[in-house]
Amino acid sequence: MSDTPRVTALKDGPLKVENVPNLTMSDGSAGEAKAAMFLCRCGHSANKPFCDGSHKREGWAE
Numbered sequence: 279m280s281d282t283p284r285v286t287a288l289k290d291g292p293l294k295v296e297n298v299p300n301l302t303m304s305d306g307s308a309g310e311a312k313a314a315m316f317l318c319r320c321g322h323s324a325n326k327p328f329c330d331g332s333h334k335r336e337g338w339a340e
């Protein structure tokens with residue numbers, strides 16, 4: 279498995295972000311960078327920037 283950072287747009291879902299060593303939140307604070315994170319791209323998450331599964335409830339597709 280590669281340690282190269284990678285971003286993958288999941289069908290009808292979030293962006294899967296892997297191997298990112300640092301995460302900076304919009305207020306400038308440090309977030310907890312995990313091996314894999316899922317970032318909302320539908321705009322419906324109540325836990326932005328992270329996906330909370332709301333895209334399924336909203337029927338978001340792209």
Ligand code: FES
Pocket residue numbers: 291292293317318319320321322323328329330331332333334
């Ligand atoms: S992509 Fe999952 S809540 Fe937006």
